[in-house]
Amino acid sequence: MTTLDRPTVSLLDVSSYLPENRVPTEYFTQFSRSDRMAKNVMFRSPKFRHHVAPGETAVDMAEKAVAPLIERHGADMIAGVDVLITHTQLPDNPALGSGPELARRLGLHPDWVLDVHNGGCAAFVHMMELAQTILQSTSATTALIVATQNCAGQIFTQSEIRKLAQAPVPGDGCGVGLLVKSDAAPILGVEARTYPEFAGDMSFTTNSDRRYWEEGIGQACISFTESKITKVFARGNRLVPEVALAVCDRIGVPSKEVNTFVTNQPNRLFLRNWRDALELTEENHPDTFDECGNLFAAGIPVTLDAENRAGRIKNGSLVLMSAFAHAGDFAAAAAVRWGAEPVA
Structure with a gap:
């Protein structure tokens, strides 16, 4: 086929x-x-x-x-x-x-x-x-x-x-x-990229010698060192726009013509940098960060649903989604022609 x-x-x-x-x-x-x-x-x-x-x-x-x-x-x-x-x-x-x-x-x-x-x-x-x-x-x-x-x-x-x-x-x-x-x-288009060389820069640790399923002291949590935080921040700034722009190129639409851009939402600075990279306004790049924080994988669909229920995504509009994972080992973007506007 x-x-x-x-x-x-x-x-x-x-x-x-x-x-x-x-x-x-x-x-x-x-x-x-x-x-x-x-x-x-x-x-x-x-x-x-x-x-x-x-x-x-x-x-x-x-x-x-x-x-x-x-x-x-x-x-x-x-x-x-x-x-x-x-x-x-x-x-x-x-x-x-x-x-x-x-x-x-x-x-x-x-x-x-x-x-x-x-x-x-x-x-x-x-x-x-x-x-x-x-x-x-x-x-x-x-x-x-x-x-x-x-x-x-x-x-x-x-x-x-x-x-x-x-x-x-x-x-x-x-x-x-x-x-x-x-x-x-x-x-309309999907771009997914894997970067295995970055997979080791985020860890799940108990801050002790204990592995998370073993008995002993220490509470399990996702962990970054300060040096790794700097690397992850630089990667995140680059990866989300890269895959988003790749989708825009594939479907033949300039990024500034995207009606709604929805990303994961680790922090406010990422959100600002990503919309600037795509030449979009805050209105075109909604988020739920101040109400919901970092929702990880749920961030994109929760924000889409909130915007859609508020009547801010019209049928026929171009919606672009983009996100990066963990310490940057995966990034993906997708564009859709919206068709879920609530019935009045």
């Missing part, structure tokens, strides 16, 4: 869920032990973030995020999903992904259930590309992709971790996308 023969795949709709617990920055400042690190541009805090409730699982979050799709498109359509792809920042069961349990709760019997752990903050675009490939090359017609960020209220509130400069930045939330074989809201 040639590229011209492949069926069109559309991002038909998005929806999201934010936990009820809305946490102000003051919760963390009472524990802070490093004003110097907190002033680092990588760790400047949002005003608020949402934290998962005690006992709230990733599947609970995903089920709530999918509920608006069921309301808008009907239970039968969602139950008929052929492809289910999930990304969970902190799996509740490390031996089993969220997909099978989510399928059971939603009454799905998909031919494909994939739980992807790579992709990081770019996982939503990564899953879009995977779903598009499957829909174009098989008899499958519908895919549901789910990005769940659930480590803010579980990892970053630990007694020792909440003292760190990076603790106030993450927030929890879940965003989902519904993809179908149709030309209603076509995916």
Whole structure:
């Protein structure tokens, strides 16, 4: 099958869920032990973030995020999903992904259930590309992709971790996308790039000799050294515009003609630098950072859903998504012709 023969795949709709617990920055400042690190541009805090409730699982979050799709498109359509792809920042069961349990709760019997752990903050675009490939090359017609960020209220509130400069930045939330074989809201282009040489610059450590599953002292957390923070910042500034501009070149549209640019949202400086690189205004580059913090992989779909529900993404407009993952080992971008504007 040639590229011209492949069926069109559309991002038909998005929806999201934010936990009820809305946490102000003051919760963390009472524990802070490093004003110097907190002033680092990588760790400047949002005003608020949402934290998962005690006992709230990733599947609970995903089920709530999918509920608006069921309301808008009907239970039968969602139950008929052929492809289910999930990304969970902190799996509740490390031996089993969220997909099978989510399928059971939603009454799905998909031919494909994939739980992807790579992709990081770019996982939503990564899953879009995977779903598009499957829909174009098989008899499958519908895919549901789910990005769940659930480590803010579980990892970053630990007694020792909440003292760190990076603790106030993450927030929890879940965003989902519904993809179908149709030309209603076509995916116009995707660019995904892997940089394995950067994979070792972010670590998950207990700050002790203990590996995270072993007994002993130390609380597990994502860790960067100050020297690595500088490298990651430089990479992030470069990678997100690079893949975004590559998509613009592929579809033949100058970046400044993009109507809505949505990225991951590690901090405000990244957001400013990325929109400047694409010659866009703040109005064209919405984010939910001050309300939600860094939502990792859920940042793109949560922001898209918030903008769409507010009526700020019109059908037929050009939407460009772009993100980089971890310490820069992966970056991806995708452009779609929007078709999910809410019915008045």
